[in-house]
Amino acid sequence: xxxxxxxxxxxxxxxxxxxxxxxxxxxxxxxxxxxxxxxxxxxxxxxxxxxxxxxxxxxxxxxxxxxxxxxxxxxxxxxxxxxxxxxxxxxxxxxxxxxxxxxxxxxxxxxxxxxxxxxxxxxxxxxxxxxxxxxxxxxxxxxxxxxxxxxxxxxxxxxxxxxxxxxxxxxxxxxxxxxxxxxxxxxxxxxxxxxxxxxxxxxxxxxxxxxxxxxxxxxxxxxxxxxxxxxxxxxxxxxxxxxxxxxxxxxxxxxxxxxxxxxxxxxxxxxxxxxxxxxxxxxxxxxxxxxxxxxxxxxxxxxxxxxxxxxxxxxxxxxxxxxxxxxxxxxxxxxxxxxxxxxxxxxxxxxxxxxxxxxxxxxxxxxxxxxxxxxxxxxxxxxxxxxxxxxxxxxxxxxxxxxxxxxxxxxxxxxxxxxxxxxxxxxxxxxxxxxxxxxxxxxxxxxxxxxxxxxxxxxxxxxxxxxxxxxxxxxxxxxxxxxxxxxxxxxxxxxxxxxxxxxxxxxxxxxxxxxxxxxxxxxxxxxxxxxxxxxxxxxxxxxxxxxxxx
Amino acid sequence: xxxxxxxxxxxxxxxxxxxxxxxxxxxxxxxxxxxxxxxxxxxxxxxxxxxxxxxxxxxxxxxxxxxxxxxxxxxxxxxxxxxxxxxxxxxxxxxxxxxxxxxxxxxxxxxxxxxxxxxxxxxxxxxxxxxxxxxxxxxxxxxxxxxxxxxxxxxxxxxxxxxxxxxxxxxxxxxxxxxxxxxxxxxxxxxxxxxxxxxxxxxxxxxxxxxxxxxxxxxxxxxxxxxxxxxxxxxxxxxxxxxxxxxxxxxxxxxxxxxxxxxxxxxxxxxxxxxxxxxxxxxxxxxxxxxxxxxxxxxxxxxxxxxxx
Numbered sequence: 001x002x003x004x005x006x007x008x009x010x011x012x013x014x015x016x017x018x019x020x021x022x023x024x025x026x027x028x029x030x031x032x033x034x035x036x037x038x039x040x041x042x043x044x045x046x047x048x049x050x051x052x053x054x055x056x057x058x059x060x061x062x063x064x065x066x067x068x069x070x071x072x073x074x075x076x077x078x079x080x081x082x083x084x085x086x087x088x089x090x091x092x093x094x095x096x097x098x099x100x101x102x103x104x105x106x107x108x109x110x111x112x113x114x115x116x117x118x119x120x121x122x123x124x125x126x127x128x129x130x131x132x133x134x135x136x137x138x139x140x141x142x143x144x145x146x147x148x149x150x151x152x153x154x155x156x157x158x159x160x161x162x163x164x165x166x167x168x169x170x171x172x173x174x175x176x177x178x179x180x181x182x183x184x185x186x187x188x189x190x191x192x193x194x195x196x197x198x199x200x201x202x203x204x205x206x207x208x209x210x211x212x213x214x215x216x217x218x219x220x221x222x223x224x225x226x227x228x229x230x231x232x233x234x235x236x237x238x239x240x241x242x243x244x245x246x247x248x249x250x251x252x253x254x255x256x257x258x259x260x261x262x263x264x265x266x267x268x269x270x271x272x273x274x275x276x277x278x279x280x281x282x283x284x285x286x287x288x289x290x291x292x293x294x295x296x297x298x299x300x301x302x303x304x305x306x307x308x309x310x311x312x313x314x315x316x317x318x319x320x321x322x323x324x325x326x327x328x329x330x331x332x333x334x335x336x337x338x339x340x341x342x343x344x345x346x347x348x349x350x351x352x353x354x355x356x357x358x359x360x361x362x363x364x365x366x367x368x369x370x371x372x373x374x375x376x377x378x379x380x381x382x383x384x385x386x387x388x389x390x391x392x393x394x395x396x397x398x399x400x401x402x403x404x405x406x407x408x409x410x411x412x413x414x415x416x417x418x419x420x421x422x423x424x425x426x427x428x429x430x431x432x433x434x435x436x437x438x439x440x441x442x443x444x445x446x447x448x449x450x451x452x453x454x455x456x457x458x459x460x461x462x463x464x465x466x467x468x469x470x471x472x473x474x475x476x477x478x479x480x481x482x483x484x485x486x487x488x489x490x491x492x493x494x495x496x497x498x499x500x501x502x503x504x505x506x507x508x509x510x511x512x513x514x515x516x517x518x519x520x521x522x523x524x525x526x527x528x529x530x531x532x533x534x535x536x537x538x539x540x541x542x543x544x545x546x547x548x549x550x
Numbered sequence: 551x552x553x554x555x556x557x558x559x560x561x562x563x564x565x566x567x568x569x570x571x572x573x574x575x576x577x578x579x580x581x582x583x584x585x586x587x588x589x590x591x592x593x594x595x596x597x598x599x600x601x602x603x604x605x606x607x608x609x610x611x612x613x614x615x616x617x618x619x620x621x622x623x624x625x626x627x628x629x630x631x632x633x634x635x636x637x638x639x640x641x642x643x644x645x646x647x648x649x650x651x652x653x654x655x656x657x658x659x660x661x662x663x664x665x666x667x668x669x670x671x672x673x674x675x676x677x678x679x680x681x682x683x684x685x686x687x688x689x690x691x692x693x694x695x696x697x698x699x700x701x702x703x704x705x706x707x708x709x710x711x712x713x714x715x716x717x718x719x720x721x722x723x724x725x726x727x728x729x730x731x732x733x734x735x736x737x738x739x740x741x742x743x744x745x746x747x748x749x750x751x752x753x754x755x756x757x758x759x760x761x762x763x764x765x766x767x768x769x770x771x772x773x774x775x776x777x778x779x780x781x782x783x784x785x786x787x788x789x790x791x792x793x794x795x796x797x798x799x800x801x802x803x804x805x806x807x808x809x810x811x812x813x814x815x816x817x818x819x820x821x822x823x824x825x826x827x828x829x830x831x832x833x834x835x836x837x838x839x840x841x842x843x844x845x846x847x848x849x850x851x852x853x854x855x856x857x858x859x
């Protein structure tokens with residue numbers, strides 16, 4: 001039955017993702033709700049915290065934070081938008097991925113129109129998103145019941161639906177962009193960048209209310225207009241319709257383009273007379289190319305990751321500089337709140353992870369996202385390694401007098417270079433932003449906070465290389481993503497739930513610590529480096545013995 | 551002559567699935583050796599084990615006296631390899647791919663490389679993803695030949711090439727042999743092997759069925775004689791003649807098709823007693839020999855027929 005048409009076959013491919021993302025994100029909401037009673041937030045201290053929440057409003061809008069629904073809406077904030085990574089990957093590979101693999105030719109040889117094939121695949125993505133939304137809604141309701149929340153099952157399902165709609169937007173954006181890119185990776189990368197940009201754009205109006213017009217350009221703005229878990233606020237049907245309309249428009253145009261463009265070719269919407277004439281290349285002058293990137297495996301690997309690394313680095317630079325500017329803006333008011341109220345001091349500490357209300361405490365809270373982001377970068381690069389092996393790309397390289405160890409180490413060295421570049425640029429951006437905005441930060445601590453990201457990224461990459469010795473790309477990426485989610489979950493929820501230290505030590509984020517506040521945790525950093533080195537050594541041992549691309 | 555490839559009892563399994571079992575053969579330096587077999591027979595497994603892409607479960611494989619697994623880097627300095635399926639970076643141009651692999655080999659003679667590009671009429675300015683399957687094959691062939699290796703290991707080298715380029719490939723193989731280099735190629739196209747190879751190994755269901763010279767294999771040949779008579783076809787007159795293995799009367803009622811081994815004198819003399827309109831005789835191709843080799847085994851015959859197509 002599951003293989004009887006394109007829709008069901010595609011939906012079958014998504015079954016693990018539906019469960020994984022749906023249950024994973026649902027549990028995140030459930031766990032966040034279950035913490036609520038231990039925080040002691042009540043309407044009585046609303047006045048105390050309202051000013052503080054206003055200062056943090058750039059991060060997420062705090063409304064009725066003393067209710068379970070208000071608290072979870074605030075606390076989960078944009079973190080839950082991590083789920084949008086799935087539809088953007090799916091949207092990018094929905095058509096372009098099939099074309100890259102060459103399977104689209106076979107699919108279109110069936111007696112079905114192009115639009116039908118595309119629409120069935122699109123329908124499968126939406127069904128999967130609705131499934132995820134349903135699971136998240138049900139788990140949210142379950143979490144609400146456990147803490148006597150005032151929102152209903154319908155409200156919880158609307159929360160899931162709102163998430164489904166914003167995910168659909170990013171899937172549609174990726175599908176649209178993939179019509180203009182040569183490979184799915186480029187479409188996913190650009191859409192990932194847009195996700196970060198749209199989240200940031202949405203923040204703008206909460207810091208500069210006069211710039212709300214700018215935030216309206218972001219689909220995330222419309223997502224945040226609905227807060228179904230806050231009963232007095234509710235959902236905004238108009239905003240939900242905007243997201244639906246945007247999805248339909250982008251998907252519709254993408255499918256329309258797909259119906260007339262060459263399979264494997266790029267769409268161009270410009271009329272012929274506006275296009276640049278193609279330069280006639282002279283075959284006799286094609287060699288030698290004299291390109292630096294063709295001189296070794298390392299150089300080639302570096303050139304392959306150059307563009308994605310540039311976009312990731314740009315994201316890191318903008319994020320860290322933006323955080324410095326934001327914290328600089330609110331530091332004085334935060335310090336006075338904290339000095340006047342022990343409750344607020346404790347609350348900020350729980351948000352920031354520090355034990356003192358200082359400039360660095362607030363910045364430290366924001367910097368806690370950096371290891372997660374760098375590890376996500378490492379996941380994408382590690383999956384490139386396993387997919388290259390799976391696709392037979394190592395075969396001809398290994399037919400030259402290059403050893404397997406050389407190949408693996410050259411690839412890992414290129415990834416290391418990318419990781420170091422991102423960390424160093426983040427350090428530079430933070431220092432420059434701090435200097436320009438007059439924000440006092442300990443230079444040594446900033447260096448520790450940014451440079452100690454390197455072993456975190458390399459740990460994940462080494463694990464990815466290790467897993468790829470036994471499993472294919474999909475499972476390798478799945479395992480790494482699962483590890484990231486579990487680690488994040490432990491570090492995000494564990495302290496609030498007063499989990500024992502041994503449990504919190506199961507998360508790699510624990511070993512990153514709070515270097516912006518307390519400097520480099522030398523022992524923990526060395527431990528991360530040691531585990532990463534062992535993983536890499538095991539990956540090497542496995543790779544030199546295994547059958548290639550079997 | 552000394553053996554450049556020595557394979558002894560080579561065994562490779564994919565879990566419970568068959569790979570190759572106890573494959574043994576030798577390829578002499580300077581010869582062109584064809585490795586024949588239907589799809590899934592074990593040709594690519596054998597080749598990938600020689601290239602140390604797969605680790606053998608048993609037996610030994612040596613190239614130039616060195617163990618293929620332990621000395622793989624040293625061996626690959628001597629070898630030019632064309633895989634059965636070519637997977638390369640789709641964003642690189644043909645020229646970039648060839649330059650990259652040239653660097654990984656420590657540099658190649660650019661004039662020779664350009665000569666190969668011209669011979670196979672490849673446009674190196676196009677991106678790999680834009681090449682047709684035939685042009686992708688040309689990239690693979692050029693990178694295998696470009697460093698003038700002592701041994702060429704080519705897995706189904708002419709797959710996707712047009713007849714003109716197939717001929718050019720045959721000339722390239724002949725030149726390589728003329729220069730004293732060795733070529734080991736796998737194929738399921740008999741005419742290609744017949745044209746290019748001196749010795750042939752036939753692999754079937756993971757086991758080497760036979761190794762011999764191309765002429766030696768043809769010695770098990772049968773002739774097929776087709777006789778058309780003006781009147782009715784006298785099938786019984788031929789059935790008992792020495793060397794006649796099979797007599798088939800065609801539906802037109804005038805024609806007989808005989809399968810004959812050995813001399814044909816008795817057949818010609820018997821036929822002369824009847825009014826003969828035409829007599830044709832042809833030597834079987836390696837293809838037909840191969841089909842016959844599998845005769846009697848339902849599955850094998852099916853495989854062989856696939857090969858012959």
